[in-house]
Amino acid sequence: MTLTTTTYADEIAPCPPRAGTLYDVLELILDRGMVIDVFIRVSLVGIEILKIDARIVVASVDTYLRFAEACNRLDLERDSRSTTVPELFGGRAAKSMGKRKVRKAADSLGETVRKAVGGGDEHDESEERGERPRKRRAPARDGAGRRRRVEA
Amino acid sequence: MAAANGVYVYAILPTGEALPSEATGVGSPPATLRLVEQGPVTAVVSDAPPQLRARRRDLMAHQELLLRLTDRGPVLPMRFGMVAPDEDTVRTQLAGASADHLATLRHVARRVEINLKALPAQNALAAVVAEEKNVRRLREEVRRRPGYEASVRLGEAVAGALSRRASEAGKKLLHSLTPMARAVATGPEVHGCALNVSFLVDRDDSDDFRAVAERFAAAHRTHVELRVAGPLPCYSFVSHRSAAGV
Numbered sequence: 001m002t003l004t005t006t007t008y009a010d011e012i013a014p015c016p017p018r019a020g021t022l023y024d025v026l027e028l029i030l031d032r033g034m035v036i037d038v039f040i041r042v043s044l045v046g047i048e049i050l051k052i053d054a055r056i057v058v059a060s061v062d063t064y065l066r067f068a069e070a071c072n073r074l075d076l077e078r079d080s081r082s083t084t085v086p087e088l089f090g091g092r093a094a095k096s097m098g099k100r101k102v103r104k105a106a107d108s109l110g111e112t113v114r115k116a117v118g119g120g121d122e123h124d125e126s127e128e129r130g131e132r133p134r135k136r137r138a139p140a141r142d143g144a145g146r147r148r149r150v151e152a
Numbered sequence: 153m154a155a156a157n158g159v160y161v162y163a164i165l166p167t168g169e170a171l172p173s174e175a176t177g178v179g180s181p182p183a184t185l186r187l188v189e190q191g192p193v194t195a196v197v198s199d200a201p202p203q204l205r206a207r208r209r210d211l212m213a214h215q216e217l218l219l220r221l222t223d224r225g226p227v228l229p230m231r232f233g234m235v236a237p238d239e240d241t242v243r244t245q246l247a248g249a250s251a252d253h254l255a256t257l258r259h260v261a262r263r264v265e266i267n268l269k270a271l272p273a274q275n276a277l278a279a280v281v282a283e284e285k286n287v288r289r290l291r292e293e294v295r296r297r298p299g300y301e302a303s304v305r306l307g308e309a310v311a312g313a314l315s316r317r318a319s320e321a322g323k324k325l326l327h328s329l330t331p332m333a334r335a336v337a338t339g340p341e342v343h344g345c346a347l348n349v350s351f352l353v354d355r356d357d358s359d360d361f362r363a364v365a366e367r368f369a370a371a372h373r374t375h376v377e378l379r380v381a382g383p384l385p386c387y388s389f390v391s392h393r394s395a396a397g398v
Binding site for chain 2: 024026027030033038039041042066069070071072074
C-alpha cells in the first residue's frame with residue numbers, strides 16, 4: 001500500500017499485477033464457478049453496479065455519430081474537398097466544434113470499443129461506485145481520486 | 153471456531169492438499185485461510201468479512217487464491233461470494249456430495265480453463281469502409297447529402313459491420329479451436345462481446361492453444377480483437393449447482 005494518504009487507505013488495496021485483466025475474467029468469477037444451494041450468496045448490489053459500469057452501450061446514437069464522423073475523417077485524409085463534418089452535428093456546426101471534435105471523434109473510435117470492454121480506468125471507476133455507498137460525500141471522492149492517481 | 157459473519161468458501165480440493173504458503177483470503181486485512189476436511193474432500197475457507205460485497209480487492213483475492221490452488225492440483229472453484237453459516241454446514245455439504253465433488257475433481261484434474269472473447273476490431277474502420285458495400289454506399293450518401301439522419305444510418309452500419317465481422321471471425325476461431333479442447337462452455341453474455349467462450353484444455357496443451365488463438369488474432373486483426381485469458385481455474389467446468397448433501 002502506497003501510503004500517500006489519508007483516511008481512505010483501508011478501502012482500496014493496491015492492484016496486484018493481474019489487475020489489468022480482471023475485467024476479462026470478471027463474469028467468470030461472478031457467474032461461473034460452483035454454487036452450493038445451502039450456502040448464502042453475498043449481496044449482489046455491488047456486483048451489479050460493477051457489471052453495469054463495465055458495459056458501456058456501444059449501440060447508441062452517440063456512438064453511431066462518432067463512427068460516422070470517423071468515416072468522414074478517413075475522407076478528409078484522402079479528399080480535401082470533403083467539408084461535411086460540421087453538419088454531422090445537425091447544423092449546430094459552430095467552428096468551435098470543428099477540428100477538435102473531429103480529431104476527438106477519430107481518437108475515440110478505438111476508445112469507444114475499449115470502453116465497452118472496460119479499460120483500466122473503468123475498473124477503478126466501477127469499483128469506486130461499487131464500494132462507496134451513496135452517503136459518501138463529495139470531498140471524500142475527490143480525496144480518493146487524487147490518491148488513486150498518485151498510486152497509479 | 154466462531155464466525156459471526158459466516159464462513160467464506162473459496163474452493164473444494166481433494167483431501168491431502170496443503171494451503172499455499174502465505175496465501176490469504178478476502179477482506180481487509182486479508183482473512184486467514186483454513187481447511188475444513190471431510191473425508192476425501194476438503195474445503196478452503198476463511199471467516200467471512202463483515203459487509204462482504206463484490207469489491208475489486210476481494211474479487212482479486214478470490215481469483216488470486218484460486219489461481220494459486222489451480223497451479224498445485226485439481227480444484228473446484230466456488231463462485232465469488234459463497235458464504236456458509238458455519239463450518240458444520242460446510243462439513244455436512246461435503247459429506248453429502250463428496251462423490252460428485254470427486255468426480256468433478258477428476259474431470260478438471262491437470263486441466264485449465266482458457267477464456268476467449270471476440271470483440272469488434274479496434275481501428276479497423278478503413279477496412280470496414282473498404283470491404284463493406286453497405287457502409288461505402290451510406291458514406292457516399294452522407295457525402296452527397298450530409299445530415300443527422302444520414303450520419304446515424306452510416307454510423308449504425310459501421311457498428312453493425314464491426315460486430316458482424318467480429319462475430320464471423322469468432323465463429324471461425326471457435327470451429328478451429330474446439331478440436332483442441334476437452335470441453336467447451338459458452339460464457340455469460342457480455343455486452344459488446346461478439347463471442348465469449350471458455351475451453352477446458354489439458355494444462356500441457358495450454359501454451360499451444362494460446363499460440364493458435366494468437367496467430368488467428370494476428371491474421372484477422374481487421375475483423376476481430378481477441379482477448380485470451382488463462383490458464384484459469386476451471387470456473388466454467390464445475391457443476392453450477394450442487395444441492396446434494398443437505
